[in-house]
Amino acid sequence: MKGKSTVACALSQGLHMRGRLTYILDGDNVRHGLNRDLSFEAEDRAENIRRIAEVAKLFADAGIICIASLISPYRKDRDACRALFPEGDFIEVYMDVPLHVCENRDPKGLYKLARAGKIKGFTGVDDPYEPPLKCEIVLQQKGTxxxxxxxxxETMISYLEEKGYLQA
Ligand SMILES: Nc1ncnc2c1ncn2[C@@H]1O[C@H](COP(=O)(O)OS(=O)(=O)O)[C@@H](OP(=O)(O)O)[C@H]1O
Ligand SMILES: Nc1ncnc2c1ncn2[C@@H]1O[C@H](COP(=O)(O)OP(=O)(O)O)[C@@H](O)[C@H]1O
Incomplete structure (x- = not known):
């Protein structure tokens, strides 16, 4: 789902410019430390996402906006995260990027390995991504x-401003 980390950084910078503290929990990074014991089997993805949500709650308690950039491909895991937060504190952002665009943004060459059958259970190739039925924000390509x-x-910051999340 190429673009999560890049967009998370841009959002973080935009929020800093508005005087807000943020912290990015990036799936790929967290899997090198806190979640290094977890695989990409469905139950381990669920545990990865659950732990990240619990850490995000700790940041939220400290008044820090936590940006969690991870694939979280299954609806039930995202719904379980939502249930951990008070109404309105969990904002789900769906990056609706076509698979061929993701495959063209493949700096680590993982899609190529997945297509060659060298990585099994790769999201979008031989493991599903379940798009949200209802989420707060959809980020889409405009035409071509x-x-x-x-x-x-900016789309996300406008949403936060409109809903009053960025008021002092
Ligand atoms: N099987 C499989 N499926 C999907 N992704 C894989 C897999 N194996 C390794 N990777 C690399 O792990 C990154 C995704 O980790 P996440 O923690 O975000 O995934 S998940 O939320 O637990 O599904 C993902 O990072 P991004 O490239 O940042 O998306 C991949 O680089
Ligand atoms: N909107 C965009 N337009 C063009 N290239 C992008 C865009 N977003 C990300 N990229 C590029 O795609 C690649 C993967 O992006 P990244 O943010 O690491 O994806 P992810 O965290 O989802 O794996 C990077 O080389 C990045 O520069």
């Missing part, structure tokens, strides 16, 4: 034009 990470960040 690529939307920049900065534009995507």
């Amino acid at each position: 034009d690529s939307v920049t990470p900065g534009e995507m960040a």
Whole structure:
């Protein structure tokens, strides 16, 4: 789902410019430390997501906006996260990026390995991504034009402003 980390950084920068503290919990990074014991089997993905949500809650308690950039491909795991937070504190963002675009943004070459059958259970290739039925924000490509990470960040910041999340 290429673009999560890049857009998370752009959002974080935009929020810093508005005087807000943020912390990014990136699936790929957290899996090198806190979640290094977890695989990509469905139950381990659920545990990865659950732990990240619990850490996000700790940040939220400290008044820090936590940006969790992870695939979280299954609806039930995302719904379980939502249930951990008070109403309105969990904002689900769906990055609706076509698979062929993701495959063209493949700096680590993982899609290629998955297509060659060298990685099994790879999201989008031989493991499903379940798009949300209902979420707070959808980030989409506009027609054939690529939307920049900065534009995507602005969409999220506008949402937060409109809903009053950024009031002092
Ligand atoms: N089987 C499989 N499926 C999907 N992704 C895989 C897999 N194996 C390794 N990777 C790499 O792990 C990154 C995704 O980790 P996440 O913690 O975000 O995944 S999940 O939320 O637990 O599904 C993902 O990182 P991003 O490239 O940042 O998306 C991949 O680089
Ligand atoms: N909106 C965008 N337009 C063009 N390239 C992008 C965009 N978002 C991300 N990229 C590029 O795609 C690649 C993967 O992005 P990344 O943020 O690491 O994805 P993810 O965290 O989902 O794996 C990077 O090389 C990044 O520069």
